[in-house]
Amino acid sequence: MLEPGEQFRRLSWTTAGLVAALAPHMAHLRVWVTGFVLAACVWRLLAERRGWRLPGVALRTAIALGATGGVIASYSTITGLDGGTALLALMAALKLLETRAPRDHVVLIFIGWFLCLAAFLYAQDIRTVAFVVPTVWLLAAALLEVARRGHGLALSPFRATGAMLVKALPLALVLFLFFPRIAGSF
Amino acid sequence: MRLTGFLRQRVRNWIRRRQGPDRGPVTLRRGRIYILPTSLGVAFGLMLFAMLLGSLNYANNLGLGLTFLLASLGLVTMQACHRNLETLIVSEAGTESPFAGQEAIFQLAFSNPGRAARCDLEAATTAMAADPVSIAAGGEATVNLRVATRRRGWVLLDRIEITTRFPYGLFRAWAVLHPHRRCLVYPRPADTAPPPPPAPGASGAGAMRxxxxxxxxxxxxxxxxxxxxxxxxxxxxxxxxxxxxxxxxxxxxxxxxxxxxxxxxxxxxxxxxxxxxxxxxxxxxxxxxxxxxxxxxxxxxxxxxxxxxxxxxxxxxxxxxxx
Known part of the structure; x- marks a missing residue:
C-alpha cells in the first residue's frame, strides 16, 4: 500500500493530465459537463488530503446513470462526436472518484489520450497541435509517475518521457508516411 | 487455474533446460531476458487500435499521427524495459540462518555496469518477492530474498526471478537464475526448557580454570x-x-x-x-x-x-x- 503523500502526488499528476486533456474541449462542451468534471477533480484531491471516504458503488452507479441521462438530454445521443466526448469526460470524472490502485490511474491517462485524439477530430489547426502535443507529453510523464513501483531513485518525469518521445518520433513518422489510408468511412 | 499452473510449470522447466544451472556472478545477457506485454500493455494496444479506427473513420491525419506517436512510444518503452535488465550483474551475497519457523534470508547483490540508471527491479523466489530496488549508473544494491522455513536442516534456493515493468508497466521483462544456494535452518529453541544439568565436578575442589x-x-x-x-x-x-x-x-x-x-x-x-x-x-x-x-x-x-x-x-x- 502506498503512503498518503505518495498517493496524493500520483493523483495530482493524473488530475493535471486529465484537466489539460479536457481544456481544448471546454469551448464546445456543455457547461455542466465541464463543471462536473472539474468539481470531481477538486473533490477527489481534497478527499485525498483530508482523508474523506470515496463514494460507494450505489452512489457511483447513480452518478453514472445521471450522467448518461444528462448527456442524452443535452446532446440527444450518446454516440457521435459531441455526445461521445461529453460521455468520455464524464466517465473520466466518475473513474476519478474511485481511483485507488495504480491501474485506475492508468485508465484515466488512457482516457486523457482519447480526449487528445477527440480534440484533433474537432480542429486540425496549429493552435490545437500546439496545445495537444504538450498534453500528450504531460500524460506520458504522469504515466511514468503512476507506474513507478519503488521509491528509490527519483527520475525527472518530463526529461525521461521527453527522451522516449524523441526516440519514438522517427518511427512514428515512418508509420505515418507508409501506413495505407483506407478511403471512406465505416 | 490448473491449466495456467501446468503451463507455468512447463515454461519453467523449459527455461531451466535451456539455461542450465548458474554458478557465480551472472550477467543478464539478451539470451536470458524474456519479455511479454502485461494486461495493461494489451489494454494499451486495444486503445491504440480504437484510436486508429477513429482516425481512419474521420480521415483525420493529426489523429493518425497521434496514434502512431503513441504506438511508437509503446515500442520504445518495450526496448527500455528490456534494457533495464540487460547487462545487469547478479551475484550471491551471503545467507542468514534462521531458527525453524522464521525466514531464511538469501542475499543477492546487483551491480549496474551501465551508464544509465536502472529502476524498479524486483527479485523474487517462487513464493515471495522482495521490495523493488533502483540502482544508479555504476551503482550497486543488495536485496534480501526471504524464504519461509518450517523445520531445521538445509533449505534450498534454486530459482530466482528478476523482474521489471519499468518504465510504463506495459511490458514485463524478466530473467531467471538457477543458483544452487542453501541455507542452514537451526532448530527452534524450546519455549520452556529445564535448566541444563550441572556439569560434572561442579563442586570439585581446587579446579583452577x-x-x-x-x-x-x-x-x-x-x-x-x-x-x-x-x-x-x-x-x-x-x-x-x-x-x-x-x-x-x-x-x-x-x-x-x-x-x-x-x-x-x-x-x-x-x-x-x-x-x-x-x-x-x-x-x-x-x-x-x-x-x-x-x-x-x-x-x-x-x-x-x-x-x-x-x-x-x-x-x-x-x-x-x-x-
Missing amino acids: RGDDDFAGLKDYHPGDAPRHIAWKAYAKGGELLVKQFSGAAEPVPIFDLAQAPGPDLESRLSVLARWIVDAEARGKTFGLRLPGLEIPPQPGRQQRRRCLAALAEYQTVEPVDA
Missing part, C-alpha cells in the same frame, strides 16, 4: 584474546601488549549433551539444546556441545553459538529440504 572472576596475573597477548582483557595501562607504560588473566573457580564449564536433554523425541530434545546454547551465549558463558559422534569443546562467544547450532541443525539430516 580460566574464568572471569578474580585477577590472577598478566600474560603475553596472543591473537584471539578478548580485547577487554588487554591491560591497557601496562601497554601505556611499557609498550608491551599484556593480557590480564583471571581465575574463576566458581563456575564449571557445561557441555550440553544430547543424552542429558529431556524431551519425548529427537526434535524436542534438539530444541532444548538450542535453548540452552542460546541462553548460555546470551549470558556470555562458556559452553560446549556433545552429540553422538561429535564433541565441540567449550568456548564462549557468537562463533561458538553458530557452530553448535549448526551441528544441531545438521544432526541426522540427510537430504536438503526444498523450500
Whole structure:
C-alpha cells in the first residue's frame, strides 16, 4: 500500500493530465459537463488530503446513470462526436472518484489520450497541435509517475518521457508516411 | 487455474533446460531476458487500435499521427524495459540462518555496469518477492530474498526471478537464475526448557580454570584474546601488549549433551539444546556441545553459538529440504 503523500502526488499528476486533456474541449462542451468534471477533480484531491471516504458503488452507479441521462438530454445521443466526448469526460470524472490502485490511474491517462485524439477530430489547426502535443507529453510523464513501483531513485518525469518521445518520433513518422489510408468511412 | 499452473510449470522447466544451472556472478545477457506485454500493455494496444479506427473513420491525419506517436512510444518503452535488465550483474551475497519457523534470508547483490540508471527491479523466489530496488549508473544494491522455513536442516534456493515493468508497466521483462544456494535452518529453541544439568565436578575442589572472576596475573597477548582483557595501562607504560588473566573457580564449564536433554523425541530434545546454547551465549558463558559422534569443546562467544547450532541443525539430516 502506498503512503498518503505518495498517493496524493500520483493523483495530482493524473488530475493535471486529465484537466489539460479536457481544456481544448471546454469551448464546445456543455457547461455542466465541464463543471462536473472539474468539481470531481477538486473533490477527489481534497478527499485525498483530508482523508474523506470515496463514494460507494450505489452512489457511483447513480452518478453514472445521471450522467448518461444528462448527456442524452443535452446532446440527444450518446454516440457521435459531441455526445461521445461529453460521455468520455464524464466517465473520466466518475473513474476519478474511485481511483485507488495504480491501474485506475492508468485508465484515466488512457482516457486523457482519447480526449487528445477527440480534440484533433474537432480542429486540425496549429493552435490545437500546439496545445495537444504538450498534453500528450504531460500524460506520458504522469504515466511514468503512476507506474513507478519503488521509491528509490527519483527520475525527472518530463526529461525521461521527453527522451522516449524523441526516440519514438522517427518511427512514428515512418508509420505515418507508409501506413495505407483506407478511403471512406465505416 | 490448473491449466495456467501446468503451463507455468512447463515454461519453467523449459527455461531451466535451456539455461542450465548458474554458478557465480551472472550477467543478464539478451539470451536470458524474456519479455511479454502485461494486461495493461494489451489494454494499451486495444486503445491504440480504437484510436486508429477513429482516425481512419474521420480521415483525420493529426489523429493518425497521434496514434502512431503513441504506438511508437509503446515500442520504445518495450526496448527500455528490456534494457533495464540487460547487462545487469547478479551475484550471491551471503545467507542468514534462521531458527525453524522464521525466514531464511538469501542475499543477492546487483551491480549496474551501465551508464544509465536502472529502476524498479524486483527479485523474487517462487513464493515471495522482495521490495523493488533502483540502482544508479555504476551503482550497486543488495536485496534480501526471504524464504519461509518450517523445520531445521538445509533449505534450498534454486530459482530466482528478476523482474521489471519499468518504465510504463506495459511490458514485463524478466530473467531467471538457477543458483544452487542453501541455507542452514537451526532448530527452534524450546519455549520452556529445564535448566541444563550441572556439569560434572561442579563442586570439585581446587579446579583452577580460566574464568572471569578474580585477577590472577598478566600474560603475553596472543591473537584471539578478548580485547577487554588487554591491560591497557601496562601497554601505556611499557609498550608491551599484556593480557590480564583471571581465575574463576566458581563456575564449571557445561557441555550440553544430547543424552542429558529431556524431551519425548529427537526434535524436542534438539530444541532444548538450542535453548540452552542460546541462553548460555546470551549470558556470555562458556559452553560446549556433545552429540553422538561429535564433541565441540567449550568456548564462549557468537562463533561458538553458530557452530553448535549448526551441528544441531545438521544432526541426522540427510537430504536438503526444498523450500
